[in-house]
Amino acid sequence: MLRNALPKIVTALPGPKSAEVIARRKKAIPNGVGCSAPCVIARGEGAMFEDLDGNTFMDWVGGIGVLNIGYSHPEVIAAVKEQSEKYFHTSINVVHYPEYIALAEKLNSIVPVRGDEKKTILINSGAEAVENAIKFARKFTKKTDVIVFTGAFHGRTNLTMAMTAKIKPYKFGMGPFAPGIHRCDFPYMYRRPDGMTEKEAIDYYLDKLEMMFLEYAPAEEVAAIIFEPVQGEGGFIIPPIEYVQGVRKICDKYNIMMIADEVQSGYCRTGKFFASEYWAAAGAAPDLMTSAKSIGGGLPLSSVTGRAEIMDSASAGEVGGTYAGNPVACAAALKVIEIMERDDYAAKSRAIGKTCVARFEQWKTKFEMVGDVRALGAMMAVEFVKDKKSKAPAKDELAALVAECAQHGLITMSTGLRGNNLRFLMPLNTTDEQIEAGLNILEEAIAKVMK
Ligand SMILES: Cc1ncc(COP(=O)(O)O)c(C=O)c1O
Structure with a gap:
C-alpha cells in the first residue's frame, strides 16, 4: 500500500514520462510559477506519492503546508x-x-x-x-x-x-x-x-x-x-x-x-x-x-x-x-x-517534532554546516551556514542538498530570506518508519554535500 511505502527510485530522474510532461509545462505555464522537483505526480496517499514513471517519493513539503492530513485521506x-x-x-x-x-x-x-x-x-x-x-x-x-x-x-x-x-x-x-x-x-x-x-x-x-x-x-x-x-x-x-x-x-x-x-x-x-x-x-x-x-x-x-x-x-x-x-x-x-x-493530530505533530529534533540536534554537533535547529511541534527548520562562527548562509549548499534528497525519493524545500533553511512540513500521519527513512536520506545527503 502506497500509504505505508518507503521511497523507491526505479528510473533516472526525471523518468521519461515525467520528462515529457515537464517539457510541456515549460511551454504552457509561465516561468514565474516555479518548481524544481524531478517528477510528475500520478497519485498520492498519506505522505507518499508515485510519479508517472513508477518512482515512489516521500513528500515532506505537503503542498507547502496544505497536506497536514496527507494525500487522499479516505474519509x-x-x-x-x-x-x-x-x-x-x-x-x-x-x-x-x-x-x-x-x-x-x-x-x-x-x-x-x-x-x-x-x-x-x-x-x-x-x-x-x-x-x-x-x-x-x-x-x-x-x-x-x-x-x-x-x-x-x-x-x-x-x-x-x-x-x-x-x-x-x-x-x-x-x-x-x-x-x-x-x-x-x-x-x-x-x-x-x-x-x-x-x-x-x-x-x-x-x-x-x-x-x-x-x-x-x-x-x-x-x-x-x-x-x-x-x-x-x-x-x-x-x-x-x-x-x-x-x-x-x-x-x-x-x-x-x-x-x-x-x-x-x-x-x-x-x-x-x-x-x-x-x-x-x-x-x-x-x-x-x-x-x-x-x-x-x-x-x-x-x-x-x-x-x-x-x-x-x-x-x-x-x-x-x-x-x-x-x-x-x-x-x-x-x-x-x-x-x-x-485522532489527535496535535499529539502526532509533537511526536514527529520530538523524534526529528533529537536527530537534528545530533547533526548540529556532527556537521559544521548545521547552525541552528528550530521547532514548534512538527513546524521545524534546520538553518545551514558555511561555518558556525560566521553564520554565513549556505544557500547553494542547501539547494544541492534539496536536489540530492529528491534523487533519493525525498521531497524537501528551503525557506528564509537568505534561502538557507530547510523546512519540514511533512503530513502529520507520516509513519515512524517513514520518518526514520527520511532522516537517513537527509543525513547521508548532508554528509555528501559537505564533502
Ligand atoms: C503565513 C502565510 N500567510 C499567507 C500566505 C498566503 O497564502 P496563499 O498562498 O494561499 O495566498 C502564506 C502562504 O504561504 C503564508 O505562509
Whole structure:
C-alpha cells in the first residue's frame, strides 16, 4: 500500500514520462510559477506519492503546508464525494447553505482569539484571509496603518505583497504597492545582535516596535500589528513568548488589533490545533486569526475569525466573494477538523517534532554546516551556514542538498530570506518508519554535500 511505502527510485530522474510532461509545462505555464522537483505526480496517499514513471517519493513539503492530513485521506474523499453529489456551488450571498455555517460555528468554537462571542468569514486563499483581516481591523478601529515584520510572508496580492518582506522572488518589479504598511524587525534569536542575552534581545526588539510609533506611524493611525506565530517563508522563526506578550501589551495600550496569521502554522502543525493556543495560554490571545492551507485538506479555502464586535463592523456586501466558502471545500474542512480532533493530530505533530529534533540536534554537533535547529511541534527548520562562527548562509549548499534528497525519493524545500533553511512540513500521519527513512536520506545527503 502506497500509504505505508518507503521511497523507491526505479528510473533516472526525471523518468521519461515525467520528462515529457515537464517539457510541456515549460511551454504552457509561465516561468514565474516555479518548481524544481524531478517528477510528475500520478497519485498520492498519506505522505507518499508515485510519479508517472513508477518512482515512489516521500513528500515532506505537503503542498507547502496544505497536506497536514496527507494525500487522499479516505474519509475526506468520502465527504467530498457526498457533497459533490448534492451541489458544488452556491454563493453564501445568494442562498444560505449549512456547510459554511457549520464550519464557521466549528471555527468559532476552536479558534483561540479573544472574546466569548466569535464570528468567522470564509474565503479562498491565505492572501485573501490576510486582506480580509486587515479590512476588519481597519473598519473596527477606524484607523488605517498596519505594522508588519522583517521576514514576513502574507501573500501575493497587491496589499499582501506590500506586507511581505522578501523582495526576490515575491515582489521584484511588481510595485508600486499599497501604502500604509510599516516594517519592524522580527525577533530572530539566532541572528540577534552579538553579545545580547535572549532577555536583552526581547527588550531590544520590543523597543524597536515602540519606536515604530515615533518614527514611522503614530499609534493613533495604526489599525493592526500582524505576525505569524512561526514565520513560514521567513525561515521558520519562532518569536519568544515573552515577545508575544509584549506585543499584546502594546496593542492593548494603543487600541491596535493583534492579528495572528496562522495560514502556515494552523491545523496541528505546531503541536496544538492552532499555534495561537500557546499565545492564549500565556495571556496573549490575538484579536483576529487567519487560517488556510491545511483547512480543506487540499481544496482551496481560508478563514478569518475574530470576536463578534470586530467581525460585525463591516456592512453587508463589504466582505465576501463569489467562490468564498465553497460548499465542497467546507465539507472537506469539517471532515479534516473532525479527524484531526478524533485522532489527535496535535499529539502526532509533537511526536514527529520530538523524534526529528533529537536527530537534528545530533547533526548540529556532527556537521559544521548545521547552525541552528528550530521547532514548534512538527513546524521545524534546520538553518545551514558555511561555518558556525560566521553564520554565513549556505544557500547553494542547501539547494544541492534539496536536489540530492529528491534523487533519493525525498521531497524537501528551503525557506528564509537568505534561502538557507530547510523546512519540514511533512503530513502529520507520516509513519515512524517513514520518518526514520527520511532522516537517513537527509543525513547521508548532508554528509555528501559537505564533502
Ligand atoms: C503565513 C502565510 N500567510 C499567507 C500566505 C498566503 O497564502 P496563499 O498562498 O494561499 O495566498 C502564506 C502562504 O504561504 C503564508 O505562509
